[in-house]
Structures are given as C-alpha cells and as structure tokens.
Amino acid sequence: MATTDSIPDITAPSVRSSAGLLVLLSDMPHEQFKDILAKLTVSFKTEDLIIAGPESLQTDNGSALRFVRAAATNGSWILTASDFVNAYQLAVKNEAHGILILGPESDSLSSSALCGLASAVLLGSTDLAVPRYDLQPHARLITSAILYPLTRALFASHVRLPQALDLGLSLRMAERLALAAHRFSTHNQNDELLWPVNEAAVAGFAVSQIEVGPRAQPQPIGNELNTVLPQVTGSLFADIDAKAAFWQRSRPLQTSADQLPSFAPTSQTPSTEAAAEIVPMLQAFRLAYTNLQEIWQLVLPPSSLVGLKRISTTDGAAFRMPDSLWVRIVYDFLLAHRLRTINRGHLLGALIPLYLAWLASHLNIISSGIDPELHIESLAAAFEADKTYLVSRWRWPDRFNP
Amino acid sequence: MQHVFAIMLQAEPYRAAQPLYADNVSMWRHMSGALHQSLYRVVTLLTTILPGVLAFIVSLAVFTLAGMVISALLRRALVAFRFDDRFAHGQSSVAWAPSSSLSELIARVSFWACVLLGLIIGVSAFDAAYATAAAPSISFLPYFTRIVGAVFLLVAGNVIARFLARSVLIGAVNEQLQYARFLSLGVKWLVLVLTAAMVLDHLQIGGLVAELAFGILFGGIVLTLALAVGLGSRDLVSRSLESHVERTNERSVAPMASPVQSSADPILHI
Numbered sequence: 001m002a003t004t005d006s007i008p009d010i011t012a013p014s015v016r017s018s019a020g021l022l023v024l025l026s027d028m029p030h031e032q033f034k035d036i037l038a039k040l041t042v043s044f045k046t047e048d049l050i051i052a053g054p055e056s057l058q059t060d061n062g063s064a065l066r067f068v069r070a071a072a073t074n075g076s077w078i079l080t081a082s083d084f085v086n087a088y089q090l091a092v093k094n095e096a097h098g099i100l101i102l103g104p105e106s107d108s109l110s111s112s113a114l115c116g117l118a119s120a121v122l123l124g125s126t127d128l129a130v131p132r133y134d135l136q137p138h139a140r141l142i143t144s145a146i147l148y149p150l151t152r153a154l155f156a157s158h159v160r161l162p163q164a165l166d167l168g169l170s171l172r173m174a175e176r177l178a179l180a181a182h183r184f185s186t187h188n189q190n191d192e193l194l195w196p197v198n199e200a201a202v203a204g205f206a207v208s209q210i211e212v213g214p215r216a217q218p219q220p221i222g223n224e225l226n227t228v229l230p231q232v233t234g235s236l237f238a239d240i241d242a243k244a245a246f247w248q249r250s251r252p253l254q255t256s257a258d259q260l261p262s263f264a265p266t267s268q269t270p271s272t273e274a275a276a277e278i279v280p281m282l283q284a285f286r287l288a289y290t291n292l293q294e295i296w297q298l299v300l301p302p303s304s305l306v307g308l309k310r311i312s313t314t315d316g317a318a319f320r321m322p323d324s325l326w327v328r329i330v331y332d333f334l335l336a337h338r339l340r341t342i343n344r345g346h347l348l349g350a351l352i353p354l355y356l357a358w359l360a361s362h363l364n365i366i367s368s369g370i371d372p373e374l375h376i377e378s379l380a381a382a383f384e385a386d387k388t389y390l391v392s393r394w395r396w397p398d399r400f401n402p
Numbered sequence: 403m404q405h406v407f408a409i410m411l412q413a414e415p416y417r418a419a420q421p422l423y424a425d426n427v428s429m430w431r432h433m434s435g436a437l438h439q440s441l442y443r444v445v446t447l448l449t450t451i452l453p454g455v456l457a458f459i460v461s462l463a464v465f466t467l468a469g470m471v472i473s474a475l476l477r478r479a480l481v482a483f484r485f486d487d488r489f490a491h492g493q494s495s496v497a498w499a500p501s502s503s504l505s506e507l508i509a510r511v512s513f514w515a516c517v518l519l520g521l522i523i524g525v526s527a528f529d530a531a532y533a534t535a536a537a538p539s540i541s542f543l544p545y546f547t548r549i550v551g552a553v554f555l556l557v558a559g560n561v562i563a564r565f566l567a568r569s570v571l572i573g574a575v576n577e578q579l580q581y582a583r584f585l586s587l588g589v590k591w592l593v594l595v596l597t598a599a600m601v602l603d604h605l606q607i608g609g610l611v612a613e614l615a616f617g618i619l620f621g622g623i624v625l626t627l628a629l630a631v632g633l634g635s636r637d638l639v640s641r642s643l644e645s646h647v648e649r650t651n652e653r654s655v656a657p658m659a660s661p662v663q664s665s666a667d668p669i670l671h672i
Binding site: 136138140142143217220228283292295340343345346353 | 577
C-alpha cells in the first residue's frame with residue numbers, strides 16, 4: 001500500500017492544470033513565510049494556490065496569491081487535531097482539490113520537496129503523502145525505537161516517519177482525519193495527536209512516502225523526554241487499542257529471509273564521544289533497575305526481567321539491548337496499557353529508563369560503524385516477526401506468560 | 403468491682419431482714435430466679451433485635467443482588483454502545499487515566515452504590531426495631547456511621563498513599579535522584595500516618611492522645627527529613643541541584659537534548 005517515490009516531475013501539466021491546492025501554514029516569522037511562498041510559486045500557478053494561515057501572516061505581499069485566514073493552532077513541533085480540522089474545513093469552503101499541511105520551520109524544505117508532496121495528492125495517485133526527511137543519525141529517536149517499528153508491524157506501512165511535520169492530503173483523507181480529530185475537538189482537546197498513517201491503513205487509502213531531503217526539526221521548547229515520551233507513546237498506544245480489530249487481521253509486510261537486514265556485530269570500540277553520551281543513560285537505567293523492579297514486575301514477564309538483569313551488569317562500551325528484548329518490552333507495555341495493569345501515567349513513566357537503555361545500545365551500535373538505518377530496519381523486522389506474541393496475548397491476556 | 407462492693411455492703415441488711423431464709427435452698431432459689439430473670443432479659447432483647455438483624459441482612463442481600471443485576475446490565479449496555487472506544491477517543495490526560503475502563507468503573511460504582519444503599523436502609527431498619535426496646539441505639543447508629551466513614555478513610559488513604567508513592571518513585575527515578583526510594587517511602591508513610599490519625603480521630607478513639615501522638619510523629623518525620631537534607635545529605639542535595647541546573651541550562655540551549663552533549667550531533671528524541 002505504501003510506496004516510496006522520489007520527487008515527481010514538478011512541471012507536470014496535469015499538476016499545473018489542477019486548481020485548488022490549499023496550503024495550510026503554521027505561525028512563523030514573515031521571512032520564512034515569504035520564502036515558502038516563493039518556493040510554492042516556482043511550482044504552481046498563483047491562481048491554483050490558496051494559502052491558509054494565522055492572521056499574523058496576512059500582509060500585503062504584493063502577489064496575487066489568495067490568502068484565507070485559519071484559526072491559530074499551537075504551531076509548536078507537531079501536527080495536532082486542530083490542524084486537521086482546520087485543513088478540511090478550509091478545503092471544503094474553498095473547494096480545494098488537495099491539501100498541503102506544512103509544519104513549523106517548513107521553509108527549510110526545498111521547492112521540489114513541496115511540489116512533490118502536493119503533486120502526489122493532486123495527481124490522484126495517493127491519498128496521503130508523507131515526507132521522508134534526510135535525518136541525522138541522532139534525530140527522531142523515539143520514532144526509530146517505538147513509533148516506526150510498531151506502525152510497520154501492526155499497520156503494514158513502510159512510512160519511516162509516522163508523525164511527520166508536513167503532509168499532503170487528498171480531500172477524502174482530510175475528511176477522515178477531520179472526523180477523527182472532531183472527536184477530540186468536541187472535548188476541547190485540540191492538542192491531541194492523530195496518526196494519519198494508521199487512519200489511512202484502516203480506511204484502505206493509498207499512502208506514498210516522498211523523499212524530500214533535509215529539513216529543520218523543531219523541538220518542543222521547555223518539554224523534556226519525561227513529558228514527550230509518555231505523550232507520544234500514550235497517544236500511539238491508545239490509537240492501536242482503538243484499531244485492534246484492524247491490525248489483528250492485517251498481515252505484516254512481506255519480507256523474505258534474504259531481504260531481512262542484518263548486521264554483523266563488530267568488535268570496534270565506540271568512540272569516546274559516544275561513550276560519554278551513553279554514561280548518563282546507563283546510569284538512569286541502572287538507577288531504575290534498582291528502584292522500579294516492583295513496577296516492571298507488574299508489566300513484564302519473567303523472561304524479560306531476566307534479560308534486563310543480564311544487561312544491567314554489562315559495561316558501558318559493551319552494552320547491548322537485544323532487539324528481541326526491546327520488542328517484548330514494547331509489546332508488554334502496550335498490553336499493560338490496554339489492560340490498565342497500573343495507572344497509565346505510571347506505566348509510561350516506567351518506560352522511560354528502558355527507552356534510555358535501548359538508546360544507549362543503539363548509540364553503541366552505530367558508533368561501532370553500523371549504519372543506523374540498518375539497525376532500525378532490523379529492529380522493525382523483529383517487531384514484525386514477534387507480532388504473533390502481541391496478537392495472542394491481546395486476545396488471551398491471562399494465558400501463561402513465559 | 404463497684405457492684406461487688408455494693409453486694410457485700412447489702413449482704414448485712416438483707417441477712418438481718420430475712421433471717422428465716424438463710425438456708426441453702428432459698429439461696430439457690432434466689433440465684434436461680436436471678437439467672438432466669440437475666441436469661442429472660444437477654445432473650446427478650448434478642449427477640450427484639452432479631453427482626454432488626456433479619457431486616458438488615460435481607461436489605462443488604464436484596465440490594466446486593468439488585469446491584470449485581472444493575473451492574474451487569476450497565477456493563478452490557480455500555481459495551482454494546484462501544485462506550486470505552488468513544489471515551490478513549492476523547493481522552494487526553496494520560497496521567498489521570500483510570501486504572502480500569504470507564505464502563506467497568508461505572509458498573510462497579512453502580513454495584514457499590516446499591517450495596518451502600520442496602521447498608522443504609524438495613525441499618526435504619528435495624529435501628530427502628532432496636533430503638534423501641536433499648537436506649538443504647540441512640541448512640542449506636544451514629545457510631546456505626548463513624549465506623550463506615552473510618553473504613554472509607556482507611557481505604558482512600560491507602561489508595562492515595564500507594565498512588566503518590568509510585569508517582570514520586572517514578573518521577574524521582576526519571577529525574578535521576580539517587581534517593582528516589584527513600585523519598586517514595588517517606589511520602590507513603592506520611593500519608594499513611596495522616597490516614598491513621600484521621601481514622602482514629604473519626605472514631606473518637608484516643609482523643610487528645612491520638613492528636614498529640616500524630617503531631618509528634620508527623621512533626622518528627624518532617625524534622626528528620628529536614629535535618630537529613632540539611633545536614634547529612636547537604637553535599638548530595640547540592641550536587642543534585644547543580645546537575646539539575648546544568649541540565650536545565652543545556653536544555654534551554656538545545657531543547658530535548660540528552661544530559662551529556664559532547665558530540666556535534668545532538669540527540670533529538672522526537
């Protein structure tokens with residue numbers, strides 16, 4: 001279902017002739033705004049574009065671009081429910097054929113990247129165009145550890161960034177997302193996260209992944225890992241719970257044995273920089289190991305606890321968390337979230353030190369010369385391979401748990 | 403003891419007034435009469451109480467059964483309406499999410515509300531039956547309600563203590579405080595001591611002694627913690643605070659970065 005495209009021909013006549021691309025922008029400085037407009041007008045006729053954004057962006061820019069005012073959103077670091085509601089309402093009101101939602105600092109995207117995302121939905125070949133940014137090895141690590149592998153294993157999607165900052169949406173995709181977002185809006189929870197890839201998978205819509213090159217990655221100011229990890233992971237867990245009927249039946253992506261990524265363990269010593277980075281992570285993990293046993297015991301089976309005990313004694317440079325152990329940890333936390341074994345806030349808080357342990361292991365692996373994407377693909381394959389465990393325990397939670 | 407002395411004091415005039423009944427037979431007859439009267443009084447009291455006890459049991463049983471039926475019906479209805487799914491879509495606060503599903507909570511609350519209603523009706527029926535026969539019921543019912551209130555206090559205190567202890571433990575571990583368990587235990591016992599004091603006060607047991615004991619104990623715990631932090635762990639606390647300030651400064655420069663940033667490529671979690 002999900003396909004990966006390079007940026008299509010930006011001067012395609014069909015794109016030129018199709019009218020009504022709504023571009024929804026978040027609040028940004030005027031320089032960035034002008035930069036984006038300039039990039040958009042390279043690929044699209046001005047009469048084809050409808051620019052929507054907060055009132056603060058509406059100035060006399062001297063161009064013939066049509067500007068419509070959109071309700072202000074949080075505009076911080078991620079797309080939220082209110083963005084999708086705004087996008088759909090404005091698209092219907094202005095009779096747009098496709099929607100391009102651009103997140104904060106989207107001026108760092110190239111003109112061809114913007115066109116690629118927009119034309120994918122305007123051409124009608126796809127309902128959801130998700131960008132794939134050129135990421136630094138140390139960027140989007142929660143996505144690499146949890147969001148991407150889970151989405152891929154359960155919703156059979158190869159989209160590398162399930163929570164992208166920019167999206168291309170067909171009108172029906174926007175309608176579906178607005179419907180999902182409306183449930184939050186009615187409860188005045190406009191800052192809730194949506195999972196467009198999961199929605200598209202359940203609806204059977206076509207999803208494309210567009211290579212867009214590098215992009216600035218805005219970060220939540222003032223927020224910490226202790227806040228962001230529970231927020232994002234809790235939202236994904238809740239979405240997975242709501243869509244259980246779908247993913248229990250869906251088949252994982254067909255990956256033959258020879259396609260499975262593999263990396264040989266190397267004896268190369270991690271760099272001193274990497275060693276310095278992982279020291280506080282391992283300290284956090286070991287502190288948690290001595291203090292959070294009683295909570296982990298409620299969530300994790302004995303085999304996982306034994307695995308944690310084994311790695312807790314490993315020295316810094318040699319520290320590795322096996323993929324199979326991390327997969328079981330995430331699946332068991334997902335199950336505990338569903339069963340409400342303990343308070344969900346406590347549950348997701350107890351996941352943080354385990355994530356730091358995975359991160360330390362990941363940094364050790366990539367600092368020994370292994371391509372980070374190779375490790376993440378291998379992890380995703382491990383999630384897919386162990387999906388039967390999740391399905392079986394989801395259906396029969398009280399069955400004997402090794 | 404006072405009764406014994408009273409009997410001893412009464413023995414002389416009794417003997418002087420009735421010298422003809424000083425034999426063993428009359429003594430046994432009197433004892434037997436006294437026992438019979440006592441037995442009669444107890445049996446009479448029991449027969450007076452028994453309808454009230456039966457009314458209490460019947461009321462409790464009927465309302466418990468009704469609660470079970472209502473709870474089961476509610477649970478089925480809520481599942482049929484996919485209430486949990488609808489609620490989950492509109493739920494934002496992860497930290498305050500209940501530990502059971504909302505439909506389960508509603509079903510449980512309805513069941514226990516019925517049980518409580520049965521308890522109240524049973525007690526008032528018991529009181530109505532008992533009050534006609536004996537004066538102590540005037541003080542019995544309020545004290546029974548105090549016991550019920552004390553049980554609620556005890557349960558709520560335990561639940562809150564456990565919740566707060568876990569919250570503090572997880573929060574402190576994620577802040578990398580070495581004394582996380584100590585903090586968690588401190589919070590737990592503070593809440594438990596407070597709960598115990600409230601329960602005793604509610605039951606009016608101990609009076610001023612309980613209040614004083616609680617004041618001394620609570621104050622002692624707080625003073626101990628203050629001294630421990632102020633004197634014994636001064637270096638530890640200053641190191642923790644310094645590292646916390648350093649981490650905060652680093653985050654303000656590069657948000658969401660990991661504590662140690664030695665490489666040029668910062669760690670971005672999201």
